[in-house]
Amino acid sequence: MKGVLEFSDIDVVYGRSRVLHEVSVDVGAGEWLGIVGPNGAGKSTLLRTIAGAVSYSGSVLVDGQAIDDRSLKERAKLIAYVSQRPLYPRGMAVFDYVLLGRTPYLGPLAAETQDDIARVWEALDALHLVDFADRDVATLSGGETQRASLARVLAQRAPIAVLDEATASLDVAAQHEVLELIDRLRTDLGITVVSAIHDLTAAAQFCGRVALINEGGVVAVGRPEEVLTERLLGEVFEPSIRVIDVDGSTVIVSLRTEETVREY
Amino acid sequence: MNTGRPASTRLRWWWVGGSALVLAVVVVGAVMVGPIALSPADIVRSVVDRLPFIGLDTGLSDRSEAILWEIRMPRVVLAVLVGSMLSAAGAAYQGVFRNPLADPYLLGAGAGAGLGATVAIVYAPATSGWIIDPLPVAAFGGAIGGVALAYALGYTVRRGRTAVTLILAGVAVAAFLTALQTFLQQRESDTLREVYGWILGSLNTAGWGEVSLVAPYVVVCLSVVLVGRRLLDILAVGDTEAGTLGVRPGRVRLIFVVFATLGTAAVVSVSGLIGFVGIIVPHTVRLLTSASYRVVVPISILLGGAFLVLADIIARVAVAPAEIPIGVVTAIIGAPFFAVVLRTSKGITS
Numbered sequence: 001m002k003g004v005l006e007f008s009d010i011d012v013v014y015g016r017s018r019v020l021h022e023v024s025v026d027v028g029a030g031e032w033l034g035i036v037g038p039n040g041a042g043k044s045t046l047l048r049t050i051a052g053a054v055s056y057s058g059s060v061l062v063d064g065q066a067i068d069d070r071s072l073k074e075r076a077k078l079i080a081y082v083s084q085r086p087l088y089p090r091g092m093a094v095f096d097y098v099l100l101g102r103t104p105y106l107g108p109l110a111a112e113t114q115d116d117i118a119r120v121w122e123a124l125d126a127l128h129l130v131d132f133a134d135r136d137v138a139t140l141s142g143g144e145t146q147r148a149s150l151a152r153v154l155a156q157r158a159p160i161a162v163l164d165e166a167t168a169s170l171d172v173a174a175q176h177e178v179l180e181l182i183d184r185l186r187t188d189l190g191i192t193v194v195s196a197i198h199d200l201t202a203a204a205q206f207c208g209r210v211a212l213i214n215e216g217g218v219v220a221v222g223r224p225e226e227v228l229t230e231r232l233l234g235e236v237f238e239p240s241i242r243v244i245d246v247d248g249s250t251v252i253v254s255l256r257t258e259e260t261v262r263e264y
Numbered sequence: 265m266n267t268g269r270p271a272s273t274r275l276r277w278w279w280v281g282g283s284a285l286v287l288a289v290v291v292v293g294a295v296m297v298g299p300i301a302l303s304p305a306d307i308v309r310s311v312v313d314r315l316p317f318i319g320l321d322t323g324l325s326d327r328s329e330a331i332l333w334e335i336r337m338p339r340v341v342l343a344v345l346v347g348s349m350l351s352a353a354g355a356a357y358q359g360v361f362r363n364p365l366a367d368p369y370l371l372g373a374g375a376g377a378g379l380g381a382t383v384a385i386v387y388a389p390a391t392s393g394w395i396i397d398p399l400p401v402a403a404f405g406g407a408i409g410g411v412a413l414a415y416a417l418g419y420t421v422r423r424g425r426t427a428v429t430l431i432l433a434g435v436a437v438a439a440f441l442t443a444l445q446t447f448l449q450q451r452e453s454d455t456l457r458e459v460y461g462w463i464l465g466s467l468n469t470a471g472w473g474e475v476s477l478v479a480p481y482v483v484v485c486l487s488v489v490l491v492g493r494r495l496l497d498i499l500a501v502g503d504t505e506a507g508t509l510g511v512r513p514g515r516v517r518l519i520f521v522v523f524a525t526l527g528t529a530a531v532v533s534v535s536g537l538i539g540f541v542g543i544i545v546p547h548t549v550r551l552l553t554s555a556s557y558r559v560v561v562p563i564s565i566l567l568g569g570a571f572l573v574l575a576d577i578i579a580r581v582a583v584a585p586a587e588i589p590i591g592v593v594t595a596i597i598g599a600p601f602f603a604v605v606l607r608t609s610k611g612i613t614s
Contacts (some may be wrong), residue, residue, distance in 0.1 A: 051508045075508075075510070077510075089555070092497065092500065093270065093273045100497070100509060103511060117269060133270040
């Protein structure tokens with residue numbers, strides 16, 4: 001299972017505004033690339049090029065081949081995607097929701113096989129959701145729904161997982177759990193992970209590499225300690241950002257100073 | 265490790281069996297009811313007698329046989345076809361538009377059929393000696409034309425082609441066609457009663473002719489919706505994610521709209537605009553069983569047929585020998601029933 005993903009010279013234009021310009025970034029097989037940047041920087045747009053949900057110029061390559069040259073189904077076997085605000089249909093059982101991940105392997109009219117069913121149970125097991133199998137997916141908590149989405153990604157058996165803000169709106173503990181589970185999928189199964197991530201501390205602690213994006217362009221790409229520096233983050237976000245070392249882990253916070261009080 | 269589906273996500277046999285039983289009971293009841301009473305035993309014997317290679321002494325007079333086979337049976341069969349089709353089409357529309365208020369007339373099929381029927385009634389009255397009755401043809405064409413217009417309008421929206429732009433296009437088309445229909449109806453006020461009667465719907469004219477006209481469309485369209493129903497569950501996660509699961513939402517939407525509309529156009533062309541069925545039946549099924557379209561579509565087909573047969577019994581009997589328009593009955597018994605289901609269940613699901 002490979003899973004090398006390359007974006008090169010991606011341009012996206014909405015009406016008259018240029019949302020992304022000449023964005024080039026690549027991800028190695030089994031790597032976790034975090035995409036960070038301010039709101040509106042173009043993180044989601046970049047990920048949506050993979051979903052085929054925006055028209056772009058440039059190219060997105062998976063294992064050296066342009067995704068546009070592949071059928072939608074072939075693409076779905078290579079890349080699993082979770083949007084920023086996924087819809088969890090009311091009344092749909094968690095099992096059925098995860099089963100949707102098997103869609104690329106089914107003919108348009110074919111029913112699921114025993115193998116598909118088994119894959120769903122495996123995915124539920126990996127995300128600790130077996131006891132939730134017949135629960136209504138719309139009644140789950142924030143952390144549980146994210147786990148359901150990850151189970152769907154796992155059932156899809158794609159070498160690349162693209163997650164647009166997997167941990168937005170989760171409490172600290174739930175966020176940590178989801179991030180650890182994502183990392184487990186990556187290390188155990190070799191899945192390449194590309195995720196937009198707004199929590200800079202989480203990006204520093206979990207991502208192997210980070211791409212900092214601002215105003216539609218790439219500011220820096222590299223290991224977290226190279227990219228998530230006070231100088232770069234200060235330029236892109238605000239000057240009061242501090243990068244702190246706590247027992248060997250990086251913590252990134254924004255300080256309330258007299259200067260920021262005056263500024264706002 | 266578990267191997268099968270969890271129980272709650274299966275299409276349980278008693279849902280199918282129970283719905284089929286309800287349909288069978290209601291059908292036999294509908295055939296019994298009328299000025300000439302027929303017993304269930306008479307009906308079963310007569311049906312068995314008509315099976316190939318079986319001859320039975322049914323004990324029915326020729327007159328009773330004629331009432332059974334020429335008057336009641338075709339009407340009941342037509343009610344089943346119309347009810348099943350409108351319910352399945354409603355479920356399909358709710359699925360592809362992710363909108364619980366969607367019904368088969370959403371994109372202009374109803375308004376188009378109404379305009380077509382009014383044009384036919386006003387300009388080509390039944391007495392004018394046409395070889396084929398122009399009314400169903402005009403209604404059928406109007407329904408297809410209305411939806412085609414809405415689709416064309418929805419597709420000209422530059423950035424969009426989403427479910428919402430299509431619905432809005434449908435609203436615009438329906439309003440326009442309804443306005444034309446009303447204008448025509450008001451100008452030719454001597455046909456008002458006939459036009460109005462058609463719009464409220466009736467199975468009164470049903471004979472085997474209508475049944476054989478409609479049945480092929482219904483069978484084909486129901487089969488497509490039934491076989492493809494898994495796709496409706498995929499669209500529920502939104503167009504973007506559906507796309508990344510390997511499904512083209514626009515194409516799926518088009519296929520379902522084409523077949524749901526074709527079937528709807530066929531049934532309204534002979535029954536008129538029977539309202540409410542396409543919304544109430546799928547929702548009742550969701551509330552009683554499951555929200556998955558794997559369950560909703562087949563059970564709606566069975567119970568939709570039963571619901572319309574039941575409504576037609578009431579339409580025939582309540583103020584006999586006169587008839588109530590069936591569209592009035594579907595709303596009068598449907599709305600309170602739906603309200604009860606809504607109150608006693610966990611909540612509306614879409």
